[in-house]
Amino acid sequence: MKILILGAGQVGSSAAYHLSREEANEVTVVDTNADVLRELQDRLDIRTVVGHAAHPEVLERAGAGDADIVVALTDTDETNMIACQVAYTNFRTPTKIARIRAAEYMNANNLFTQDAIPIDVRISPEQLVCTHIEQLILYPGSSQVLDFADGRVRLVGAKADRGGLLVGQRIATLKDHIPNTEGRIAAIYRDGVAMLPNGDTVIQEGDEVFFIADRKDIRVFMSEMRRLEDPVRRVVIAGGGNIGVRLALALENTNQVKIIERDPRRARQISERLNKAIVLVGDAADEELLLEENIDNVDIFCALTNSEEANILSSMLAKRLGAHKVMALINRPSYVDLVESGSIDIAISPQQITIGSLLAHVRRGDVVKVHSLRRGAAEAMEAIAHGDKDSSLVVGRAIEDIELPAGTAILAIVRGDRVIIAHHDTVIETDDHVILFMTDRRKIENLESLFQVGVSFV
Amino acid sequence: MNWAVVQRILGLLLMMFSLTMLPPIVFSLYFNDHSWLPFVEGFGITLLAGIVIWLPVHRSRKDLRIRDGFLVVAAFWAVLGTFGAAPLYFADGLSLSVTDAVFESMSGLTTTGATVLTGLDTLPVSVLYYRQQLQWLGGMGIIVLAVAVLPMLGVGGMQLYRAEAPGPVKDTKLTPRITETAKALWYVYLAFTIACMVSYRLAGMGWFDALCHAFSTVAIGGFSPHDASIGYFDSALIDCVAIVFMFVAGINFSLHFFAWRYVSIKHYKQDPEFKAYAAMLVVLSLVIVVSLLNYRGLDDAGGTIISGVFQAVSIATTTGFTTENFALWPSAIPVLLIFSSFVGGCAGSTAGGIKVIRWLLIYKQGAREVARLVHPSAEIPVKLGKSAVQPRVVDAVWGFFAVYVVVFVVMLVAMMATGLDQVTAFSAVAATLNNLGPGLGDVTSGFMSLSDAAKWISIVGMLLGRLEIFTLLVLITPVFWRN
Numbered sequence: 044m045k046i047l048i049l050g051a052g053q054v055g056s057s058a059a060y061h062l063s064r065e066e067a068n069e070v071t072v073v074d075t076n077a078d079v080l081r082e083l084q085d086r087l088d089i090r091t092v093v094g095h096a097a098h099p100e101v102l103e104r105a106g107a108g109d110a111d112i113v114v115a116l117t118d119t120d121e122t123n124m125i126a127c128q129v130a131y132t133n134f135r136t137p138t139k140i141a142r143i144r145a146a147e148y149m150n151a152n153n154l155f156t157q158d159a160i161p162i163d164v165r166i167s168p169e170q171l172v173c174t175h176i177e178q179l180i181l182y183p184g185s186s187q188v189l190d191f192a193d194g195r196v197r198l199v200g201a202k203a204d205r206g207g208l209l210v211g212q213r214i215a216t217l218k219d220h221i222p223n224t225e226g227r228i229a230a231i232y233r234d235g236v237a238m239l240p241n242g243d244t245v246i247q248e249g250d251e252v253f254f255i256a257d258r259k260d261i262r263v264f265m266s267e268m269r270r271l272e273d274p275v276r277r278v279v280i281a282g283g284g285n286i287g288v289r290l291a292l293a294l295e296n297t298n299q300v301k302i303i304e305r306d307p308r309r310a311r312q313i314s315e316r317l318n319k320a321i322v323l324v325g326d327a328a329d330e331e332l333l334l335e336e337n338i339d340n341v342d343i344f345c346a347l348t349n350s351e352e353a354n355i356l357s358s359m360l361a362k363r364l365g366a367h368k369v370m371a372l373i374n375r376p377s378y379v380d381l382v383e384s385g386s387i388d389i390a391i392s393p394q395q396i397t398i399g400s401l402l403a404h405v406r407r408g409d410v411v412k413v414h415s416l417r418r419g420a421a422e423a424m425e426a427i428a429h430g431d432k433d434s435s436l437v438v439g440r441a442i443e444d445i446e447l448p449a450g451t452a453i454l455a456i457v458r459g460d461r462v463i464i465a466h467h468d469t470v471i472e473t474d475d476h477v478i479l480f481m482t483d484r485r486k487i488e489n490l491e492s493l494f495q496v497g498v499s500f501v
Numbered sequence: 502m503n504w505a506v507v508q509r510i511l512g513l514l515l516m517m518f519s520l521t522m523l524p525p526i527v528f529s530l531y532f533n534d535h536s537w538l539p540f541v542e543g544f545g546i547t548l549l550a551g552i553v554i555w556l557p558v559h560r561s562r563k564d565l566r567i568r569d570g571f572l573v574v575a576a577f578w579a580v581l582g583t584f585g586a587a588p589l590y591f592a593d594g595l596s597l598s599v600t601d602a603v604f605e606s607m608s609g610l611t612t613t614g615a616t617v618l619t620g621l622d623t624l625p626v627s628v629l630y631y632r633q634q635l636q637w638l639g640g641m642g643i644i645v646l647a648v649a650v651l652p653m654l655g656v657g658g659m660q661l662y663r664a665e666a667p668g669p670v671k672d673t674k675l676t677p678r679i680t681e682t683a684k685a686l687w688y689v690y691l692a693f694t695i696a697c698m699v700s701y702r703l704a705g706m707g708w709f710d711a712l713c714h715a716f717s718t719v720a721i722g723g724f725s726p727h728d729a730s731i732g733y734f735d736s737a738l739i740d741c742v743a744i745v746f747m748f749v750a751g752i753n754f755s756l757h758f759f760a761w762r763y764v765s766i767k768h769y770k771q772d773p774e775f776k777a778y779a780a781m782l783v784v785l786s787l788v789i790v791v792s793l794l795n796y797r798g799l800d801d802a803g804g805t806i807i808s809g810v811f812q813a814v815s816i817a818t819t820t821g822f823t824t825e826n827f828a829l830w831p832s833a834i835p836v837l838l839i840f841s842s843f844v845g846g847c848a849g850s851t852a853g854g855i856k857v858i859r860w861l862l863i864y865k866q867g868a869r870e871v872a873r874l875v876h877p878s879a880e881i882p883v884k885l886g887k888s889a890v891q892p893r894v895v896d897a898v899w900g901f902f903a904v905y906v907v908v909f910v911v912m913l914v915a916m917m918a919t920g921l922d923q924v925t926a927f928s929a930v931a932a933t934l935n936n937l938g939p940g941l942g943d944v945t946s947g948f949m950s951l952s953d954a955a956k957w958i959s960i961v962g963m964l965l966g967r968l969e970i971f972t973l974l975v976l977i978t979p980v981f982w983r984n
Contacts, residue, residue, distance in 0.1 A: 045677075069676065071677050077891070084659070084674075088677075088680075
């Protein structure tokens with residue numbers, strides 16, 4: 044697939060990285076900064092074009108004429124929108140994806156139609172990150188919560204600890220613990236190595252366990268992995284940027300929210316937008332300020348400023364001062380591994396959260412949702428099975444008869460409104476939403492071909 | 502330095518290269534020239550060496566870094582020159598020394614076209630074919646070929662490609678994937694070769710001669726299966742075909758690619774390097790033709806014109822075909838021709854030399870200094886066409902130029918130290934470093950009279966010229982090896 048990425052910022056670069064790793068994709072990146080592009084081209088097998096992303100001449104040079112997808116990820120919403128408009132008007136590009144930051148655009152009606160601003164998919168990283176954090180707060184103890192089928196099913200990652208009922212026991216005993224709930228353990232990461240579990244696998248302390256279950260059963264499952272934590276009440280957010288304010292707005296009615304902002308003018312602005320949350324003016328790394336605001340009673344401390352180094356340091360400080368759990372927004376993938384083994388509980392990587400929504404559109408077959416996990420090494424995806432027993436490799440077959448690539452498992456099926464947790468004899472029907480987990484994403488092409496209709500086979 | 506990766510790729514490339522010794526066997530059996538054995542031996546040795554190098558590390562799966570790329574390319578060209586010499590060394594009729602065999606093989610691969618063989622017309626067909634094939638493989642770049650056919654090189658392919666591609670700006674890709682870019686270049690190359698072969702055939706050559714000359718014309722090599730080179734045919738039509746294809750092969754292949762893809766010639770018209778290249782050849786041809794006519798008179802004016810243009814294009818593009826012994830031409834013409842080879846073809850072509858674009862940038866810098874004298878406070882960027890050139894590129898051009906001169910002087914002194922006279926030494930260095938082929942003085946028709954030491958200096962010169970010096974030079978700096 045020919046993909047045009049506009050903007051080589053953090054999200055743009057990581058999109059280029061993920062997309063160009065797949066053999067079938069031809070990626071071209073456009074940016075105004077030649078140095079960034081040169082550096083990017085050294086690392087990745089891509090083509091780069093220097094120029095303004097919305098100019099028709101630049102797009103033409105970048106090969107918009109035969110591109111299948113344009114992904115506009117530049118800094119400014121307006122550039123992204125015009126770029127998609129140009130791609131649509133001048134080059135008839137089939138799929139146009141754009142990052143739109145401003146909620147004002149996102150919420151406007153009838154704006155993103157073919158005869159106005161032709162953008163097929165709008166991505167708001169701030170929105171995605173905010174939802175991500177919200178869900179982590181909703182399920183205390185989880186390290187990742189991924190929605191499928193509009194949130195009917197959730198895939199949750201959690202670190203097993205001593206308090207979990209299942210820890211130290213075989214997975215098969217799960218049925219005895221919680222007889223009336225259905226769910227499945229998707230994968231276990233032990234010392235960074237993936238395992239697809241079976242009934243005899245014993246969960247150990249320190250394993251990162253991914254399990255899937257109906258939305259209503261998540262809490263019950265969580266108690267199997269670790270001692271159930273009390274619901275989060277007190278939240279401190281460091282950084283009053285877009286993400287911080289969104290999060291504060293989302294949480295202020297259910298939690299006690301304090302938000303720390305350094306710039307007095309910005310603080311004043313956001314205090315006007317927030318109703319219940321308290322806006323504090325000051326430095327998030329100021330020990331006095333944190334102590335004064337009872338940091339030792341805080342359930343969650345979220346460092347969400349622009350500077351990842353500041354996020355890391357301020358959340359480490361908060362942890363030392365007694366915050367129960369700390370999260371830090373970190374862009375650089377190499378930092379993520381570094382800090383999660385230390386005193387920071389959860390590193391939030393905006394790129395990884397955003398990339399999933401892009402990947403869903405470059406997959407062949409009808410793929411609804413893709414979540415990228417473990418720095419892109421693993422992937423969870425939701426695909427729709429089409430066709431019938433003759434034209435499809437999955438429809439009309441029991442799961443045990445489907446030839447899945449190694450390291451892949453079918454976790455659940457959503458049929459209409461019903462969530463079916465996959466068993467070896469579950470038969471897939473047409474139009475089922477199939478939820479899969481892949482520990483090795485290099486097998487992705489084999490998997491894609493399973494979900495394509497009309498593949499000829501004997 | 503990541504030795505396992507370097508070793509693995511080197512082994513793979515050698516195994517791939519061994520396959521190129523199979524076609525000569527076919528020719529040998531078809532023409533029944535009784536010299537298939539050296540090629541079987543060469544094939545066996547090369548394949549075996551490749552396997553021995555590759556097998557211990559074939560499981561290594563690391564990515565190639567930029568530094569490794571330089572080492573792979575330099576090592577590969579050096580090793581290739583050596584293994585490529587195997588069939589020539591083993592061939593009975595030739596009885597070459599190791600030095601001569603390596604010289605001939607390196608001269609082929611680097612598309613220089615200087616030879617140490619005499620009596621070419623009596624040699625076995627397969628040996629003659631093999632020399633031409635070496636040139637053809639070296640023309641577009643054997644690494645580029647490898648990148649095109651070995652997809653597992655991946656990102657590493659770009660590092661290799663950059664270390665081999667000629668020209669000051671090496672980041673331009675024709676397509677997003679390096680593999681596709683390499684394939685595109687080879688398709689264009691292949692298309693020109695076929696077109697050239699058919700044209701030669703129609704102009705009167707036999708099929709075998711047409712194929713051999715097409716190989717060395719499009720590669721801008723200069724080898725010929727005849728002692729008299731293109732002059733053997735004594736045909737104005739063939740000369741004209743050669744002129745056209747040498748000219749075409751000296752153009753940046755990216756332009757050919759775009760012309761083919763968009764079915765238009767506007768890319769040629771817009772390219773400043775192409776315009777400078779064409780202008781240079783026209784002016785040079787005019788100067789030479791006028792001087793020749795002045796000297797020879799107007800009898801057979803047509804022949805003189807073709808001969809002059811042919812020699813101008815052949816030497817300036819660094820091909821090195823000859824129809825006459827131009828060393829005997831009057832006044833400054835021979836020296837002018839040798840100097841024109843310093844310009845060479847365009848970047849991204851199969852030609853040698855310093856490349857037109859570098860000269861163009863140096864000229865523009867000079868013009869800028871003049872403009873600055875007139876307008877001391879003006880802001881004057883160096884521009885190519887409509888876009889300004891990055892200062893980094895201009896710096897790199899000056900750096901390259903300086904190193905070229907230094908390397909030239911060092912080699913010149915070394916050559917003279919082996920006992921050559923100044924004209925011979927100068928033209929021998931120019932002929933090898935610019936990948937030209939024929940020189941003046943004792944090396945007019947070949948390098949056979951040189952001592953072994955001088956031949957080895959020439960071998961190094963050819964390699965330096967083909968890899969544009971830096972790829973090789975970087976290997977002898979301590980910085981490169983320091984971890």
